[in-house]
Amino acid sequence: MTAIPAHAELILPAPAKLNLMLHILGRRADGYHELQTLFQFLDHGDELGFSLRQDGEIRLHTPIDGVPHDSNLIVRAARRLQEASGTTLGADIWLDKRLPMGGGIGGGSSDAATTLLGLDHLWRTQLGEERLAEIGLALGADVPVFVRGRAAFAEGVGERLTPVELEEPWFLVAVPQVFVSTAEVFGAPELTRDTPPIKVRSLLAGGGRNDCQPVVEKRYPEVRNALILLNKFVSARLTGTGACVFGSFPNRDDADKVARQLPGTLPSFVAQGRNISMLHRRLQALAKK
Ligand SMILES: C[C@@](CO)(OP(=O)(O)O)[C@H](O)COP(=O)(O)OP(=O)(O)OC[C@H]1O[C@@H](n2ccc(N)nc2=O)[C@H](O)[C@@H]1O
Ligand SMILES: Nc1ncnc2c1ncn2[C@@H]1O[C@H](COP(=O)(O)OP(=O)(O)O)[C@@H](O)[C@H]1O
Incomplete structure (x- = not known):
């Protein structure tokens, strides 16, 4: 049963992302870390439904446990777009949450980007992708890449994006049942913060790692165990600050076979x-109609 009613005017996906590698180059004066990371999308994610409201209200009808209505990135994104565009319109919004939260696969950021692009479409704000990415960045470092929608090499805190053409393998993503705090990982004294910058060209030739992985493995045994399990079949890595870990396969069957061998205590997709x-x-298909 989907949480989105059939009468929703617009239904759009909010795909997950993986950080195929993540290097930490240093720390800025404001405490944020300079990164180099490679983002690729997955064909798996949340789904959102939108309908217009004439009264200017933003109503999310599908609350997430533990996230107050007004703190939900969907509601925050909608309000930012209202402010930036000056529209008097509002929206009813429904979320079918399929992605694990706090897993390093960007569910909240992707929901925010889908809200920006979906309401831009419904409200006809005409703000353009550049401005929408800027609004997104104020909501979270990962929002701009979802607004742009192209696999990318990202620098800065993730806002300087260079689109890249990558192979499109199948991934098995394991979801350790633990919440990893991004702030804790970036605050860890033992975190590697001095990886030398690399050129996107040498990265695409192979290599790279996730500098957060040793910290997360040490502090979260659930993640360490998931990596050990997955590493029996494929070279596994952490995405973002975790908790999810992934490995890549040339086809779906090979990935499914390994998924079936993981214990029930370690969900995966x-x-x-x-x-x-x-x-x-989806938006391109809509534009052609
Ligand atoms: C590292 C990434 C890679 O995709 O991890 P995931 O969240 O996907 O795991 C993201 O850039 C995460 O960006 P974002 O989602 O905006 O981070 P937040 O949760 O807001 O950050 C929580 C805290 O982590 C620290 N932080 C975050 C990002 C960054 N580049 N440097 C930092 O030092 C800051 O102290 C910040 O207050
Ligand atoms: N729509 C949303 N979906 C998921 N998380 C949200 C949302 N709105 C706010 N949040 C908050 O953002 C946090 C991080 O969520 P998420 O994007 O799923 O993790 P990550 O950045 O690790 O991939 C959640 O724990 C939750 O408190």
Whole structure:
């Protein structure tokens, strides 16, 4: 049963992302860390439904446990877009939450980006992708890449994006049942913060790692165990600050086979890596109608 009613005017996907690698180059004066990371989308994610309201209200009808209505990134994104565009319109919004929260696969950021692009479409704000990415950045470092919808090499805190063409393998993503705090990982004294910058060209030739992984493995045994289990079949890595870990496969069958061998205590899903996000594919199809 989906949480989105059939009468919703617009239904759009909010795909997950993976950080295929993540290097930490240093710390800025404001405490945020300078990164180099490679983002690719997955063809698996949340789904959002939108309908217009004439009274200017923003109502999310599907609350997330533990996240107050007004703190939900969906509601915050909608309000920012109202302010930036000056529209008097509002929206009813429904969320079908399928992605684990706090897993390093960007569910909240993707929901925010889908809200920005979905309401931009419904409200006809005409703000343009550049401005929407800027509004997104104020909500979270990962929002701009979802607004752009292209696999990218990201620098800065993730806002300087260079689109890249990557292979599109199948990924098995394991979901350790633990919440990893991004702030804790970036605050850890033992975190590597001095990885030398690399050029996108050498990265695409192979290599790279996730500098957060040793910290997360040490502090979260659930993640360490998931990596040990997955590493028996495939070279596994952490995405973002975790908790999810992933490995890549040339086809879906191979990924499914390994998924079936994981214990019931370690949920997982299989999805394909995509260079153009499902959200953008859907919006392009709508534009052609
Ligand atoms: C590292 C990434 C990679 O995709 O991890 P995931 O959240 O996806 O795991 C993201 O850039 C996460 O960005 P974002 O989602 O905006 O981070 P937040 O949760 O807001 O950050 C929580 C805290 O982590 C620290 N932080 C975050 C990002 C960054 N580049 N440097 C930092 O030092 C800051 O102290 C911040 O207050
Ligand atoms: N729509 C949303 N979906 C998920 N999380 C949200 C949302 N709105 C706010 N949040 C908050 O953002 C936190 C991080 O969520 P998420 O994006 O799923 O993790 P990550 O950045 O690790 O991939 C959640 O724990 C929750 O408190």
